[in-house]
Amino acid sequence: MKQVLAIVGPTAVGKTGLSIKIAQKFNGEIISGDSMQVYQGLDIGTAKIRPEEMRGVKHHLIDNRTVQETFSVSEFKKSVDHLVEEITQRGKLPIIVGGTGFYLQAVLDNLNLGGSDDATNKNRLKWQDFAKQHTQEELWNELNKVDSKSATSIPVSNVRRVVRALEVFDNTGHPFSEQENGHPKYDSLVIGLNTDRGQLYKRINSRVDEMINEGLEEEARWLYRQVDVKQANKGIGYREWPEYFESQQTLQETIDQIKLDSRHYAKRQLTWFRNKMDVNWFDLIKDSESLKMVESQIEQWRK
Incomplete structure (x- = not known):
């Protein structure tokens, strides 16, 4: 069976940084497992990795949809299955990184999504x-x-x-x-990142403040002005802005709502991963030695 590594967890726990280190060490290519990072023009609110942060590691499923298009879980699964085949043929390790639980489960558990x-x-x-x-x-x-x-x-x-x-x-x-799962197609290992709730929520709030400073309002306004948007404007960090643009709430109320929605989403993400997937959890924020443990577990799995 082809091996697939997944790095999962809520927002703001260090998945991106870890994924680069792991991809460099284990000769991997990264597949974004975030259902919002496929959209062109939505960079700040999706915490999309910057080209200079990729450090030469090839990334997939980023910026390959316009905001007028949709990206369903079945499309994601089909794309990932194709990419896993290609990456493996190149002699590299496919690494799925992200927090959209159902999308990841569809791939790793080979869910029968049904229908053409x-x-x-x-x-x-x-x-x-x-x-x-x-x-x-x-x-x-x-x-x-x-x-x-x-x-x-x-x-x-x-x-x-x-x-x-x-x-x-x-x-x-x-x-x-x-819905019954199909037989898993891959030999998968799931690494989960988390930290204690107080620290997590503090990091999420700080992440939102950083996004505001980087220009999230302008990015959200651009999306707000687009026509025929079906799915992209439903994401956290974007859906909270229309009332502000229509003078129905203040900027601070909008920012506070993004933080609240982000914290609630993180809680739902953790619940999903704990209930639906077999995850090996690590806290890289509080325990710097965890990185060695992650690498050791991957090395054992790769043998």
Whole structure:
């Protein structure tokens, strides 16, 4: 089986820095596992790695979609499967780095996402249109009718996940909550980074302040002015700005909301990785010796 390394965890815990060190040491190429970093022009709010930070390591799935395009989990899985084949043929180690849990799980567990691309897109558009014409509760009720288990775990307000669950049911004929994994295609090792909650939240708040100083407002305003944006403007760091641009809230309220959303997302990320994936956890922030432990574990796995 082809080997695939994944580096996961919430935002602001050092995944990017670790990934470069590991790629250099183990002759790897990096595949972005962040569903927002595919979008051209969204650099600051997605904490996209800068060219000078790559240090010669080849990166994939960055800047290959316009903000008018979508990037589904099935598209991600297909792209990663293709890249793993290419990278392995070059004699290098594929390293997936990111925090979008479901996207990573789809690859590592070889999830059966069901349906052709045309059928998938048709069903997604059907439920997106339904969501525009009905209340969030009415959309959620549609899911509850066919998959009450998923409905129980998905908030009424999370329209995107509700649509996704309905789409999977239409594609496969089976509830999202009962989707069976295929046989894993890869020999995978998952390295998770985390730190204590107080430190994590402090780092997230600081990261948002840095983004503001780097020009996040201007980047978000550019996105706000784009037309026919379907998915890119739903991301944290972008979705909080329209009310400010429309003079309905202050700049400080907007910044505070980004920080709050980012902290909540980090909590959800950790819950996902702990419940859905077999992760080997390390704290590089508090324990500098953890890097040696990470490298040792990878060396053992590579043998």
